[in-house]
Amino acid sequence: MRKGNWERHPVLHEAAGKVVRTAELEELGMSRSSIYRRCLPGGPWRRLLPGVVLLLPCEPDSAQQIEAALLRGGPDSMVTGLWAARLHGLSQTPEPDQIHLLVPDRREVSSVGFTLVERTTRLPQPVARNGVPVAPAYRAVLDAVRRIRDFDAVRALLAESVQRRRCTLEQLTRELSRGSQRGSALPRRALTALLAGTQSVAEADAWEIWKTTGLPEAEWNVVVTTGTGEFVARPDAWWDDVALAWEIDSRAWHEKWDDYSATLQRNARYAAAGIVVLQTLPIRLRTEPDQVAAELRAAHEAAARRPRPSVIRRHAA
Secondary structure (H helix, E strand, O other), rough: OOOOOHHHHHHHHHOOOEEEHHHHHHHHHOOHHHHHHOOOOOOOOOOEEEEEEOOOOOOHHHHHHHHHHHHHOOOOOEHHHHHHHHHHOOOOOOOOOOEEEEEEEEOOOOOOOOOEEEEOOOOOEEEEOOOOOOOHHHHHHHHOOOOOOOEEEEEEEHHHHOOOOOOOHHHHHHHHOOOOOOOHHHHHHHHHHHHHHOOOOOHHHHHHHHHHHHOHHHOOOEEEEEOOOOEOOOEEEEOOOOOOEEEEEHHHHHHOOHHHHHHHHHHHHHHOOOOEEEEEEEHHHHOOOHHHHHHHHHHHHHHHHHHOOOOEOOOOO
């Protein structure tokens, strides 16, 4: 194509706002100098990454950044980490500051700009989320938490990924043992509480307090029924030896009348079944752990002093 004719090429007019590789533009007859001249301040395009441009002069949105990162990563690359976790529908994530990519180990591509490139010999099979190739949830979540230094954030993301059934504890544990050990200390600590049966950050905080009490081991999120099989509740923690239930009840949970009514009905079933129940606000797990531990020990002692009611605990399906 003669010099200047590329400006009238229909592809350029149809692709306004598209993210493209400079190699594609060169195939239309554009010189590299012309491409980058149009990406200068005041020009019609914007350079996003080496070899990748946006056919608009504006700041790219997250979708355009992800597309640019994948173009730089090349074939078989996929998004992992925080952005992948979000694309899997998880919300307990810090704000991502980079697009984290997994690329085949043989590929010579480096991190630059808003991309974090990780070359790996353990490239998983990607799944499509909103048309974007992303790492499976267990890999994406662990790639994310290995780079998070806030324990609460690590625990929240791991708990959400299991609670919302994006992956299993077995998948997370297996991946953590097989993957890089760099940054694995906080995820290992958080997974210990999840493996005990806790399903949320508040329950994990409660588990940490239980460890200080000297009480027998608790079971988490089991189903309790009467001797005749009628459902009583699914307590956060349960001591079957004395039929003691521990509920971590959030005040926010009670802001809606239906939720408050459900809690009252649950407590009525506990009372009718003869079960001792201790209710604790999540904030007190952080602000008054010693007092909560004392209350838990006292509740266990009170439950042990009365005859154990005829109730049965069953592990949830």
